[in-house]
Amino acid sequence: MSTDRPSMVLDARTPPARPGALPAGVSVRVVTADDPGLPSVLAVTRIAYGDPGSVRALARTLTEDGTVADIAGEIRHGRRVVAGAFGADGQALAGAHCTVDGEVHTVGTLPAAQGGGLGYEVTRAVLGEARHRGQRHFHLTAENPASARLYARLGFRAVPEEGEAR
Known part of the structure; x- marks a missing residue:
């Protein structure tokens, strides 16, 4: 299996984390289509993957360019689950995210908030809500060794890539 970006799976036999x-002061919740926190959660995940700017500015851009409306539509129609961790001030x-086919993706934490277990908790919330539904x-692809360890703590296991010995 590829060790730099392993494919990982979690199945029904694995109990919830x-x-x-x-x-x-931090809370985690599943974000609904009409949740005022949706734009900032989407912004945070983009910033975590390297998009420049502040949460507020990027949330405004994602609202103006229709991204928030598109994701809200997917949430409203049951095609996506989104969860966010919020500080006491309401800041994401x-x-x-998890899509209807079970793909977990775009798990991200602001650099200043990393190391506090927030990635684990928002992923756990997304999995719990998707299981409830x-x-x-x-399935997912771990972007780096730290994320692979986080997903393993949630019960995911690495799987061999196509063509590799099992």
């Missing part, structure tokens, strides 16, 4: 401790700190199998 246990909750971790959140930093003081981390976010995660009937999804039983999940």
Whole structure:
């Protein structure tokens, strides 16, 4: 299996992950289509992957360019689950997405909030909501060794890539 970006799966036999401790003042929730936090959660995940700018400015851009409306439509029609971690001031700190086919993607935490378990908790929230809606199998590609360790703690296991020995 590719060790730099392993494909990982989680199936119905794996019990839900246990909750971790959140930093003081931080809450995690599934974000609905009409949640005012949706634009900032989408912005945080983009910033975590290298997009420049502030959460506020990028959230405004994503709203103006229709991205927020598109994702809200997917949420409203049951094609996507989004979760966010929010500070006591309501600022989004981390976010995660899961699509209807069980693909977990775009898990990201603001650099200043990394290391506090927020990526774990938003991913756990997305998985829990998707399971509640009937999804039983999940898949993802871990972007780096740290994310592979996080996903393993949630119960994901690495799978050999096509053509590799099992």
